Amino acid sequence: MEFSYHSYYLQFLHPFGVSSNTRTTTTSIFVKLTGNGFVGYGEACLPAYLDDTEIGTIGFLEKCREYLGAARSDQPLSEITAEIDAFSESYNAAKAAIDIALHDLSAKQAEQPLHKYLGIPRTPPVATSFTIAIDSADKLERKLVEADNYAILKIKAGTADDKRLFRQIRKLTYKPLYVDVNQGWKDKHMVLDMIGWMKEQGVLLVEQPMPVSMRDEMAWVTEKSPLPTIADESVKRLKDLQYMKGVFSGVNLKLMKSGGIGEAMRMITEAKKQNLKIMLGCMAESSCGTAAMSHLMALADFVDLDAPRLYRNDPFTGLSYHNGKLQSPAVPGIGVQPLNGLFA
Numbered sequence: 478m479e480f481s482y483h484s485y486y487l488q489f490l491h492p493f494g495v496s497s498n499t500r501t502t503t504t505s506i507f508v509k510l511t512g513n514g515f516v517g518y519g520e521a522c523l524p525a526y527l528d529d530t531e532i533g534t535i536g537f538l539e540k541c542r543e544y545l546g547a548a549r550s551d552q553p554l555s556e557i558t559a560e561i562d563a564f565s566e567s568y569n570a571a572k573a574a575i576d577i578a579l580h581d582l583s584a585k586q587a588e589q590p591l592h593k594y595l596g597i598p599r600t601p602p603v604a605t606s607f608t609i610a611i612d613s614a615d616k617l618e619r620k621l622v623e624a625d626n627y628a629i630l631k632i633k634a635g636t637a638d639d640k641r642l643f644r645q646i647r648k649l650t651y652k653p654l655y656v657d658v659n660q661g662w663k664d665k666h667m668v669l670d671m672i673g674w675m676k677e678q679g680v681l682l683v684e685q686p687m688p689v690s691m692r693d694e695m696a697w698v699t700e701k702s703p704l705p706t707i708a709d710e711s712v713k714r715l716k717d718l719q720y721m722k723g724v725f726s727g728v729n730l731k732l733m734k735s736g737g738i739g740e741a742m743r744m745i746t747e748a749k750k751q752n753l754k755i756m757l758g759c760m761a762e763s764s765c766g767t768a769a770m771s772h773l774m775a776l777a778d779f780v781d782l783d784a785p786r787l788y789r790n791d792p793f794t795g796l797s798y799h800n801g802k803l804q805s806p807a808v809p810g811i812g813v814q815p816l817n818g819l820f821a
């Protein structure tokens with residue numbers, strides 16, 4: 478196969494704030510694999526607060542160059558991804574980019590949309606939550622107007638002023654909310670009190686309220702919590718699921734954490750065995766990574782795939798959002814195409 482990649486700077490419509498930081502851009506590295514007359518695309522999305530850097534990711538992609546150049550597009554996909562995985566313990570975003578491009582290429586060769594290629598039904602359009610990042614009160618109102626199409630809002634919490642934030646939101650909208658604390662709370666009694674209070678505020682679930690290291694405290698909270706608790710930072714890959722039974726009630730799967738679609742599918746099977754609810758999420762990805770994940774929506778309890786809507790310069794087309802709902806593309810592959818010039 479022929480292998481190339483290209484760094485790109487995704488620009489947010491509004492500065493994007495979470496409990497630890499605020500930023501205006503996200504770097505993504507887009508991967509292109511060509512074989513047997515077909516082209517597959519993938520994305521490594523690299524939010525600056527995570528471990529994977531642009532330089533490190535490029536280093537890993539270069540490490541894969543020779544192997545991918547010798548690999549054939551008719552080789553079993555899982556054989557190629559297993560080899561790539563063994564090159565390093567880290568670089569899950571780079572692994573995801575290669576895995577997504579391989580799935581795109583393979584499904585195109587099979588002339589099937591990715592969901593069909595994976596044996597998953599296509600869902601009717603699904604309501605995705607829409608993220609409202611941490612921001613000043615005056616900007617909140619404008620953001621809620623922009624989110625008008627979306628039936629569920631995802632609120633980034635985890636500041637000292639969370640109750641005030643909710644009161645402001647509730648003055649402006651009664652929509653159901655997902656809350657993502659991004660490890661921002663540290664006291665289990667306070668967390669349980671907050672979850673009880675948030676339930677009264679119309680919150681449906683709480684994502685990663687406490688730091689990854691506070692597993693025992695998290696299990697204590699989940700046992701008593703009136704709302705589902707969803708692991709995000711606590712679960713990256715399949716091996717992490719062995720520690721989650723009783724600790725959370727569900728898990729937020731992201732391709733950039735799992736290293737791609739193959740491992741995400743294995744994680745869904747294992748999570749369902751453990752009666753964990755499945756949330757499909759994304760890093761702040763373009764349509765490329767998000768489209769790949771959209772093909773798995775029939776397997777999910779919660780869908781949080783709004784990232785492409787947060788940008789002004791998404792370089793891929795083909796993923797459709799209508800009235801706050803998302804449907805996976807029906808064309809072969811992951812179903813998105815790069816705009817002219819992306820790989821020029």
Ligand code: MG
Pocket residue numbers: 657659684685709710729
């Ligand atoms: Mg999260």
